[in-house]
Amino acid sequence: MVVEIVSVLAVAGVTWLAASVRVVKQFERGLVFRFGRVRPKVREPGLAMLMPVADRLQKVNMQIVTLPVPAQEGITRDNVTVRVDAVVYFKVIDPVVAAVNVQDYRFAVGQVAQTSLRSIIGKSELDDLLSNRERLNEGLEIMIDSPALDWGVHIDRVEIKDVALPETMKRSMSRQAEAERERRARVISADGELQASEKLSQAAARMADTPAALQLRLLETVVQVSAEKNSTLVLPFPVELLRFVDRFGRPDAEAKPATEEVAENGHAPLPRAAEDDRPG
Template sequence: MLEELLGAAVGVGAAGLVYVAAAARVVKQYERGVVLRLGRLVGEVRPPGFTLIVPIVDRMHKVNMQIVTMPVPAQEGITRDNVTVRVDAVVYFKVVDAASALIKVEDYKYAVSQMAQTSLRSIIGKSDLDDLLSNREKLNQGLELMIDSPAVGWGVQVDRVEIKDVSLPDTMKRSMARQAEADRERRARIINADAELQASKKLAEAAHQMADAPSALQLRLLQTVMAVAAEKNSTLVLPIPVELLRFLERGEDHERHVKRAPEPAPGHALEGAAGEDAHPAVEPRAEREVERTIEDIIEDATGQ
């Protein structure tokens, strides 16, 4: 009798162990367990850890709750300003309701992928090329809203959508490069014109200052000569002020006028010399020699 009881206990224990082994399930920390009993949802979603189900009758499906990174294949479309582009993106999403993600949609990953591609094509057609290139943050928000709206009913939450790359045709790239070059050239010309305007104002002020003080022109001439001499060149170019040439020209004209004038009578000469407003008929000899000497120097320099 005792042996029969022991055998029965061992049999029950073995059956219990087999039952527990068949019913035991382990749900990982990043998973949730959804139990279907005879095809119907039973109870709440099983949390992480050790759990038991009814063998043969219950089926447990584990749903991953981690954030999924899904690349969206490059989509080709025409922007609102009639430019053909290829745009690819990446979607970050996660499951927030394991039961809905398992029951309401056949394959939530495939559904999110198709919705992302459709939304990306739609956002390309509604945007300009400049927005795709420079205003991506706003487009990312719009794309995220378009994908997240239907995904909420699937138990999926879209965390973030990023446009990765925008591919342009080669002709459009060359056109944009020419546009950027023309814009930079325009700004360079404006800066040069502004510099010329400021320089002309300063030169006009300097000219007025030199007109009030003629000695300033001579000082500027000497400074120029010093600057040229500092280069240690074999040839020294000496600029001659225009005022000096005009002075020599006036002296030459006056000398010719004096030579052409008739000599006055001795009596008239004495009367003219005695008068207070009389002018000398002939220039002093020393001044004429200085003018001739300067004239000879200029002629020698011109001949060389």
């Protein structure tokens, strides 16, 4: 009889201990509801002792939660239809408020994020959605964080993931980008032609003052052409050599009248013997 009583008491003690002891993990906080009223003291990680029947423990996750926001379709301020999705990172900073003031804080944050995303689409232009996302992310964070603080939740950050454009808009942007690249290529080519023409003009002026430089350039061209191992190489007769012969091959006294006679008659003077044979 005594053994049975001891056994019953042991079973009752184990049952009471199992009902009164709970384990709170490191990333959680425990809220104790005693007869439906929350206790002000939050249970820290570790073992939490409860009163059987009277107390009920609710655990609140204190980790940063990643909440994807479904893609929202809207019209931008410059009348372009887009679909934008985002992701929200938040965490609970007051477990009592998060458990008491709102029924489901995750669902509430998700709904506020969707409405805020639609609002930011209508207030922004397409260029801002594509290139100025940092400012839009900050605006979204402020819009979502304001009501979330009343639920004991802090918005850590908000990121716009993707902006889906209509196919017609994609083709228009592709043509615009292609035209812009072609314009830049033409401008660069024109600048190169201008710089090359200036350098060629300077080189021509320098060679005109130094005729030997022209001959050196001709020899350099011959070397370059001969490197190709062509079977036939045609060299132009150097013009400077003709000028040299014309300048120093005859006296200035004879060259001047001949030049004047050509200028007056329009043709070269005949030799002396030819003049004697002409009919009077």
